[in-house]
Amino acid sequence: MKKYLLHSLLSLGLCLLPASVVAEQDAAMAEGLRIATERKVRDTGWGDTEVVMTMILRDARGRESRREMRTLTLEVLDDGDKALTIFDEPRDVRGSAFLTHTKTMVPDEQWLFLPAVNRVRRIVSRNKSGPFMGSEYAYEDLSSFELEKFSFTYLHDDEVHGELCYVVEQIPQDEYSGYSRMVVWIDKSHYRVQKIDYYDRRDSLLKTLTIHDYKLYKDEFWRADRMEMVNAQNQKSTTLLMTDIQFDRGFTDADFDNNALQRAR
């Protein structure tokens, strides 16, 4: 119960904070939002992409297992993006396809096509914090970045991968998120995410994502070739490799609806 006492003392202390500190906090939040907005703005207007993804899962003993999938994405300017993921490996889920309409304000909509039953099922669940394909990524780590989903606070500057970065704290607005907060390193040169620390609901470091080998596409958009997620609590890790990144595939809304899901192979 000591913790509760500490918390109440802290909150009492916060009330007594002088106005200048409050103003400082406001400034940090404004700066955080500015950085996040710039990050979003710089990654707007790319249209659509298709990418082949390979996941290499490792357990505490270093044993590996692979998952393969393709992801088609359509940018939606006034709402969350639409994504269609088609599973290729392991073989017994080949042809399964997962369609998401990311929403900014309401829960995302999700459908799953299972070739073995040849039917589309809508998944009604608030949960998006569980492991994606048994990996160290959660579905929420892979869905599109939307400003409305978080509150932002600029913390300080730091250097990662030789890039000078802003370090911004992101607090998820969704109570069903698996995280209490994330600390994000965004490079100053191109506003690309270099690293994310995820904190679990008891505010312990859960896992760390590092993003590697950014390449420039269409002279404007940066996409990474490799992402590494390392779990700090159970020593498991997952490497995510992106290959064959293609832009301007000419996708439309029709490629991201129920019918498209059944056609996907």
Add this chain to the structure above:
Amino acid sequence: MQQFWLNSALRRPWLTISWALILTLALAAGMGQLYFRGDYRIFFSPDNPQMLAFEQMQNEFNKSDNIMVAIAPQSGDVFDEDMLTLIWQFTEAAWQTPYSSRVDSISNFQHTEAMDDDLLVEDLLLNPADLTEEKRAKIRAVSMTEPALYRSLVSADGAVAAINITVQLPEVDQNQEVVDAYEYVLGLSAYFAEKHPDVEFYHAGILALNYAFASEAEKDATTLVPLMFLVIIMMLVLLLRSALAALATVIIILVTILSTLGVAGWLGIFLSTATVNVPTIVMTLAVADCVHVIVSMQYALRQGKSKEEAIHYSMTRNVVPIFITSITTSIGFLTLNFSEVPILRDLGNMTAVGVMLACIFSVTLLPALLRLLPAKVVPVSHTAKGMDKLATFVVQQHRKILPVGAVLMVAVAAFAGTNQVNDVAVKYFDTRTEFRQSLDFIEENLTGTANLDFAIDSQQTSGVNNPEFLAHVAAFSDWLHQQPEVTHVASITNVFKRLNKNMHGDDPAYYRLPEQQDLAAQYLLMFEMSLPFGLDLNNQLNLDKSATRITATLQNLGSKELTGFEQRALSWLAEEMPQYDASAASTALMFAHIGERNMESMLKTLPFALILISGLLVISLRSWRLGLFSLVPNIMPALVGFGIWALYSGEINLGLSVVASISLGIIVDDTVHFLSKYQRGLQEGQTTEGAVRYAFNSVGRALFVTTVVLVAGFAVLAMSGFRLNSDMGLLTGMIIVLALIIDLLLLPALLLRFDKKGRNDEKVPATQSA
């Protein structure tokens, strides 16, 4: 040589005291390195096969270290609104437990349901605000039928519910981590208990076990050690009838204990449930040395010798016996190095070091202290007169004592072999401990408290989706269910059956395994996509889905029954599904095996210790004949002791498995003292009868006094709430008493009957110092 140190101790006592103090300080400085470990792993060496199997399973699947909280409302109904709300609140709060990775309860169970063409995946109780009559009925219905919940997280009668908190300890400072996590949960229970005075909370799980190990050790350290001091001081004052002699003894004890703990620190030995009682044991043994010195000195003072002469008299007579008895006692404790249990090895080594330190201090520091302290002539005590009477009795009645004693001993000793090894970690704790009461409650009202994990490996990537494999796993889980000792089985096949039913519009007819591999795989894909953080299937499926873990919850069995169950299950698996790789592991299983393994190794070392100790006796007495006589009083007490134990309890745990070795080392002392005095009597030209009387008179009282002190010491140990310690104390104390009886009745009777020609055989040079 002997003259030199003795003279320096007597003529320049302050010099002796100074260097003893410096030595003590140097050694005791090591106490800063001491730390405490309370986790169950201290019972197992790093190459213990059951622990390796367990750790491999923990690595392949997620760790299963846990805290279980059982919630028992007086109303006897966990499904009323108040209780469901409490369970929901506790579940939510439990996620804040330090190092927790998962929390399971009936409220956050991921219930799946078909809704038209949709699959709904949601907490069984998402929000207590929705608790209508209908919702409560549904929660009850699901809880009572869902295999994952029924008799695991809710009792069969719906009167008790449980919350299971899984933790992933970083194992940097494991003891502290256990305390942090467990005390957090205790705090939660206390908080909710205050709000709900009509609800009882009980705690179990691996962390509760670790915590209990640590807290019982702490209790022993804070209650038994001071109690021991008190008892010893009282005994000394009473028996030695001299407060100053008692003071000298207490100083020796303190110096010995501080040095022993310091040496342990320097050697990197940690304190644990076993070694925390080393001070008690060392104290007891150190007292014996001092008593011999002081009693002899008092004897000499009564003879009218000066203080210095009396000390000199006592030292020349006692130095060799003290040295020999310390060596034999150390050997007894050092044989614990052959134990399978690391902390028992530590106990042996620390005590052996302590005994040797006590020997050094009692022949150097003790005479120096006695030299400085005033000494008065202590009147002859009743025991001394009693000894004379006893000697007369034995001399007169030895022809009766011998056959009666022999028959009695053999009759009782014959039962020794009927003892059974039984090691159940839970049973290490006395029924008066909170941990034991919690487990007994859960065992009686909710589910078993022992787990056994089985990993079944299909040897193929994605093999768990194979219908043939699933059918086999389901058959095994059915077989487990049919075993009378099993209360619950957690198997992935239940998830597949449920999903198959959901995908067929919740038609109960489809509550069965999917019949194609891709179907099973895709159900699982869909389900996994819908699970929240911490409630994934990684605790049941490995990385590439080639293997699954089935957890059977069992009633708390004896170790023989548990290993028997393991054997039965593994041979069933080998027979029914030889194509798959199967293994079993759990902490309960580790304890079940360690008892047998340890007993086996300890029994093997016993003859070795006996030969070594008897050999030493032969050398020190320089007589094969007396060495042969010594075998009876050395072997019989332990045999008779274990015989009595068989009649009293019949169960042997880790603590008792070492009693034979350590008691051998201790009881040999009596024999050494008695026989060396007997021998001296013969050398001084007495008859067998005269020599026996001489032995009685010169050493009988000291033996009686040391026995009383030793028994008091081990009786204090017997008061521990931790049975490894209390049983060890009880049986060792009993064996020491038996040893005294045998030494004072049977040994002289034997000598009187068979050592008629003793006098002529002795051709020991008169220069011998003993």
